[in-house]
Amino acid sequence: MYGYNFPNYQQYQQYQQPTQDERIWVQNETSAEAYLVAPNGFVRLWDSSKPVFYEKRADANGRPLPLEAYEYSKRALNKPIDIEGIDSYYKEALEGLTRRIEALEKEAHNESNGNTDTVSTVQETVSRRSTARGTKADS
Numbered sequence: 001m002y003g004y005n006f007p008n009y010q011q012y013q014q015y016q017q018p019t020q021d022e023r024i025w026v027q028n029e030t031s032a033e034a035y036l037v038a039p040n041g042f043v044r045l046w047d048s049s050k051p052v053f054y055e056k057r058a059d060a061n062g063r064p065l066p067l068e069a070y071e072y073s074k075r076a077l078n079k080p081i082d083i084e085g086i087d088s089y090y091k092e093a094l095e096g097l098t099r100r101i102e103a104l105e106k107e108a109h110n111e112s113n114g115n116t117d118t119v120s121t122v123q124e125t126v127s128r129r130s131t132a133r134g135t136k137a138d139s
Contacts, residue, residue, distance in 0.1 A: 023044070023046045024043060024044070024045050024046065025045070025046050025047075025048045026045045026046070026047060026048065026054070027047075027048055027049060028047065028049060028050075029047070029052075029054065029067070029069065031045075032045045032047070032054040032056060032067055032069075033056075033064075033067050035056060037056050037057065037058040037062075037064060038058065038062070039058055039059070039060055039061060039062040040058065040059070040060050041057065041058050042055065042056070042057045043055075043056050043057075044056075051071060051072050051073060052069055052070065052071050052072070053069075053070055053072065054067055054068065054069050054070075055067070055068045055070070056068075104125055104126060107125060108124070108125045111125065
């Protein structure tokens with residue numbers, strides 16, 4: 001290559017340095033309250049003796065706002081969802097619908113005077129009620 005010497009570059013494997021822990025650790029709540037915060041500032045302080053972290057803020061004049069404390073805890077991954085409350089909601093809704101259907105069937109049976117075709121009578125009753133509601137809503 002016409003007089004150009006390309007030196008053999010050794011390829012250096014780059015090692016990532018461990019990242020520094022940028023959290024601010026305090027010994028207790030009293031230490032967190034004593035921590036100074038810049039005006040309009042915010043800082044999260046981690047308690048070194050308990051599973052708690054604190055959030056401290058200061059207003060525009062630098063006066064500290066009340067310290068907020070939060071507990072953290074380990075939670076299980078893939079924890080099953082508690083569906084007891086959801087089940088009771090749907091159970092109540094289903095029971096309500098069942099009562100409405102029974103009332104419609106009873107009404108349809110009373111109107112049919114012995115007609116054995118209860119399903120079609122119920123459908124007619126529901127249709128009649130829907131139409132009546134629709135006309136009331138339209139007017």
